[in-house]
Amino acid sequence: MIDELLVSATPFGVRTAAIAGGKVVAFKIESAHAPILLENIYLAAEGRRGGAAHFVAIGKEQNAFLEKTGGANPGSNPLVQVTRAAWRGKAPRVSAEIALAGRYMVFFPQTTGASVARRIGDTAERERLLALARRIAGDGSGGGVTIRSAAEAAPDDAILAEAARHRQYWSELSAKHATVSAPALLAPGPGLAERQMRDILPPGARIVTDDRAMLARLAAYAAEWTPGFSQRLELAEGALFERHDAMGALDSALAPEVPLAGGGRLTIEPTQALTAIDIDTGVRAGARDRVLRSACGEAVIAAAREIRLRNLAGLIVIDFPRLDAADAGQALMADMQAQMKGDPVPHKVAAISASGLMEITRQRGDAPILEALTEPVDGGFGGRRWRLDALAFDIAQAARLQVQAGARAVTLCVAPALAEYFNQVSGDREDTAYAALGTWLRAGVTLREEPGQRREDWAIETA
Numbered sequence: 434m435i436d437e438l439l440v441s442a443t444p445f446g447v448r449t450a451a452i453a454g455g456k457v458v459a460f461k462i463e464s465a466h467a468p469i470l471l472e473n474i475y476l477a478a479e480g481r482r483g484g485a486a487h488f489v490a491i492g493k494e495q496n497a498f499l500e501k502t503g504g505a506n507p508g509s510n511p512l513v514q515v516t517r518a519a520w521r522g523k524a525p526r527v528s529a530e531i532a533l534a535g536r537y538m539v540f541f542p543q544t545t546g547a548s549v550a551r552r553i554g555d556t557a558e559r560e561r562l563l564a565l566a567r568r569i570a571g572d573g574s575g576g577g578v579t580i581r582s583a584a585e586a587a588p589d590d591a592i593l594a595e596a597a598r599h600r601q602y603w604s605e606l607s608a609k610h611a612t613v614s615a616p617a618l619l620a621p622g623p624g625l626a627e628r629q630m631r632d633i634l635p636p637g638a639r640i641v642t643d644d645r646a647m648l649a650r651l652a653a654y655a656a657e658w659t660p661g662f663s664q665r666l667e668l669a670e671g672a673l674f675e676r677h678d679a680m681g682a683l684d685s686a687l688a689p690e691v692p693l694a695g696g697g698r699l700t701i702e703p704t705q706a707l708t709a710i711d712i713d714t715g716v717r718a719g720a721r722d723r724v725l726r727s728a729c730g731e732a733v734i735a736a737a738r739e740i741r742l743r744n745l746a747g748l749i750v751i752d753f754p755r756l757d758a759a760d761a762g763q764a765l766m767a768d769m770q771a772q773m774k775g776d777p778v779p780h781k782v783a784a785i786s787a788s789g790l791m792e793i794t795r796q797r798g799d800a801p802i803l804e805a806l807t808e809p810v811d812g813g814f815g816g817r818r819w820r821l822d823a824l825a826f827d828i829a830q831a832a833r834l835q836v837q838a839g840a841r842a843v844t845l846c847v848a849p850a851l852a853e854y855f856n857q858v859s860g861d862r863e864d865t866a867y868a869a870l871g872t873w874l875r876a877g878v879t880l881r882e883e884p885g886q887r888r889e890d891w892a893i894e895t896a
């Protein structure tokens with residue numbers, strides 16, 4: 434169970450580390466340069482069609498794939514919500530069926546019905562919550578309701594209050610809908626840290642951030658949607674990811690190989706279509722089946738941990754050694770299902786073949802950390818390199834530590850590519866990215882380009 438969430442924020446993005454028992458169990462990363470857009474609601478304009486594919490425009494230069502639903506045709510200017518972020522060159526996916534998620538429920542303003550999350554197993558509690566969901570859905574105001582697992586043991590008043598907030602929010606959104614022209618953003622979804630506070634943290638968890646603006650954001654969101662966390666927010670100075678060795682865990686999670694205690698290793702390789710995990714158990718050929726089975730059990734634990742830690746998504750194929758026992762494959766599947774039971778991201782351990790290939794599907798949401806921090810090098814088999822926005826985040830963090838230590842001004846000594854990135858206009862403001870960094874730091878910032886320097890070899894000088 435997660436007991437702490439570290440939230441590090443700079444003008445260039447947000448990085449989070451979920452902590453359980455003193456160890457990092459999951460990283461999530463979002464770049465300000467390429468925001469995820471999840472749960473954003475747009476008034477869309479008609480886009481191109483190609484065969485059965487239907488695209489809509491959600492911005493001047495942004496198209497999205499419109500999911501097919503069982504409802505009526507959404508029309509030429511549909512109201513849509515982002516359900517899956519852009520993925521490996523593919524457009525984001527949107528749905529015309531709006532779902533407003535809160536801590537205790539998901540409210541569907543355009544449909545009807547009442548249901549309760551399957552994870553709530555207690556019969557009496559399910560009956561209580563289902564009766565409450567039917568009361569909310571049938572009160573004459575319209576809308577369908579699915580009660581979430583976080584509502585287990587929550588008082589009726591808290592759940593009813595959230596339902597009222599959802600209806601008020603939808604009323605305000607509907608009024609705004611009538612005043613804008615497509616394509617237009619009607620309402621941004623919650624940010625990365627807010628979504629995690631809402632969706633995955635148990636009531637007793639605390640949230641620690643190193644940024645005052647982020648603390649204010651989280652406090653405002655908690656006050657409206659997760660009031661139980663209002664008193665569990667903390668501001669920390671210093672290198673936040675030094676806690677629980679989160680930085681070391683992040684470095685390890687970017688490595689392609691994971692050593693196993695028994696002498697074997699996992700090799701994790703993302704491709705365009707899937708993520709492959711090859712298992713070398715370290716057990717020599719001819720070893721007894723029980724020895725190999727024990728090594729595979731160790732590999733199951735490690736693979737499940739890395740899937741969540743690295744935020745792997747889509748189709749994941751794990752290549753296990755072939756075991757002779759007739760029930761060995763099913764036993765491995767049962768082990769994997771047990772290890773992934775606590776993963777809050779929807780997933781399915783789908784199948785395992787006679788040759789030992791196990792298939793797992795895991796819902797795509799936030800980008801895997803390897804893709805969030807690195808990019809392929811152009812020119813074929815050149816490997817990967819750090820993304821400019823990821824390096825800018827690291828530089829901002831390092832500069833903040835210098836300012837906290839007493840520096841009044843900093844000079845960023847960077848490669849030409851990074852200098853160009855810092856000289857870009859930042860977001861909707863008219864200042865450059867490095868000027869915005871100075872405002873955030875409340876210190877002077879100077880940019881110095883170093884010709885011939887690699888992008889990773891940046892430095893900071895202080896005054």
